[in-house]
Amino acid sequence: xxxxxxxxxxxxxxxxxxxxxxxxxxxxxxxxxxxxxxxxxxxxxxxxxxxxxxxxxxxxxxxxxxxxxxxxxxxxxxxxxxxxxxxxxxxxxxxxxxxxxxxxxxxxxxxxxxxxxxxxxxxxxxx
Amino acid sequence: xxxxxxxxxxxxxxxxxxxxxxxxxxxxxxxxxxxxxxxxxxxxxxxxxxxxxxxxxxxxxxxxxxxxxxxxxxxxxxxxxxxxxxxxxxxxxxxxxxxxxxxxxxxxxxxxxxxxxxxxxxxxxxxxxxxxxxxxxxxxxxxxxxxxxxxxxxxxxxxxxxxxxxxxxxxxxxx
Numbered sequence: 264x265x266x267x268x269x270x271x272x273x274x275x276x277x278x279x280x281x282x283x284x285x286x287x288x289x290x291x292x293x294x295x296x297x298x299x300x301x302x303x304x305x306x307x308x309x310x311x312x313x314x315x316x317x318x319x320x321x322x323x324x325x326x327x328x329x330x331x332x333x334x335x336x337x338x339x340x341x342x343x344x345x346x347x348x349x350x351x352x353x354x355x356x357x358x359x360x361x362x363x364x365x366x367x368x369x370x371x372x373x374x375x376x377x378x379x380x381x382x383x384x385x386x387x388x389x390x
Numbered sequence: 391x392x393x394x395x396x397x398x399x400x401x402x403x404x405x406x407x408x409x410x411x412x413x414x415x416x417x418x419x420x421x422x423x424x425x426x427x428x429x430x431x432x433x434x435x436x437x438x439x440x441x442x443x444x445x446x447x448x449x450x451x452x453x454x455x456x457x458x459x460x461x462x463x464x465x466x467x468x469x470x471x472x473x474x475x476x477x478x479x480x481x482x483x484x485x486x487x488x489x490x491x492x493x494x495x496x497x498x499x500x501x502x503x504x505x506x507x508x509x510x511x512x513x514x515x516x517x518x519x520x521x522x523x524x525x526x527x528x529x530x531x532x533x534x535x536x537x538x539x540x541x542x543x544x545x546x547x548x549x550x551x552x553x554x555x556x557x558x559x560x561x562x563x564x565x
Contacts, residue, residue, distance in 0.1 A: 306546055
């Protein structure tokens with residue numbers, strides 16, 4: 264936590280509307296020479312409820328769970344939480360921010376962060 | 391339950407000072423804590439008189455066994471979390487299954503046990519990971535078994551268990 268606070272970038276990027284309770288979703292990152300793929304588990308979240316912001320190298324995800332249960336449903340037993348999700352990822356310089364894409368399917372948000380052409384590994388031919 | 395617990399505490403305290411004191415019946419919790427002490431205890435002939443009027447009845451305990459109440463008795467050892475809802479016509483069991491495909495979802499009903507199991511396999515260039523989760527619920531009586539349905543949407547699996555006609559609330563006319 265201390266590390267995060269001393270990092271000026273992270274502090275600036277924190278939005279003012281932070282009062283809502285949120286939890287950090289589970290996510291997985293896959294790396295390949297072309298792109299970093301982040302798969303974030305967001306069960307119960309619809310596309311319209313996902314907010315994805317990129318600000319100063321920080322990818323900020325905030326997703327509210329849609330209250331999909333009709334009012335007539337009376338809860339008998341609850342184990343799942345209605346709390347929304349919040350995740351902040353600091354992108355490194357290699358990421359091509361303009362080429363970022365995101366797709367939500369089956370409760371998983373897949374964010375593809377392409378690697379900049381200049382940062383891709385290449386082989387140099389010796390003359 | 392609370393009442394019983396209180397009584398045990400009292401006797402437990404007495405045990406420490408006078409080993410020959412009365413041991414109330416049905417003090418399962420006490421014997422668990424102090425297995426050695428129970429060997430020396432003699433039963434007082436009048437003990438039965440001081441027992442809680444309902445203490446010996448097994449039905450009393452069952453009445454307040456919340457696990458079997460109200461409608462669903464769930465196995466807590468499983469890992470798939472569930473929400474259970476009810477409305478006038480149906481029971482609903484909802485599971486969180488992010489990334490699980492329809493073909494990897496299995497919903498089975500045998501006798502009164504609803505077994506839900508899901509699996510997910512993630513293959514990347516570097517690694518391969520998979521999980522399998524399952525949960526068994528005991529469904530209440532009066533379910534229209536043929537009409538049970540399941541829906542997978544936005545990473546949520548909802549199993550709808552329609553109540554049989556006899557179970558639905560109805561108004562009884564007075565003559």
